[in-house]
Structure formats: C-alpha cells, structure tokens
C-alpha cells in the first residue's frame with residue numbers, strides 16, 4: 001500500500017488521486033490533496049470549483065463558514 005504523498009499515512013483502498021505533470025499522486029484524504037495543491041500551486045477544475053461542490057459524502061462533513 002502506498003503512503004500518502006503529503007503525510008505518509010497509508011492511503012487505504014480508495015486513495016484521493018491527483019494527476020500532475022507526468023505522475024499521479026495519492027493522498028489519504030481530501031485535505032492532504034488540497035494542501036498539496038496549495039503548496040505546489042496546482043490549479044485544477046476541482047480545486048477552482050471547491051466552494052461550489054456538493055456531493056453526498058461532503059454534505060455530512062461540510063462546515064458552515
């Protein structure tokens with residue numbers, strides 16, 4: 001099992017993937033992926049629409065601003 005590319009924890013059976021130039025990174029959680037994107041200034045459609053996303057899994061964990 002791969003370690004998370006940010007925090008090195010095991011990514012589990014359903015890693016959060018981030019495709020970059022030439023390679024695919026895997027993260028243990030959406031938070032790690034988001035942080036990695038910020039650190040490396042990676043802009044994806046997913047990130048740019050972060051505030052608008054609505055999914056069944058996020059509905060349970062979303063925070064009120």
Ligand SMILES: [Zn+2]
Nearest residue numbers: 004007028032
């Ligand atoms: Zn992680």
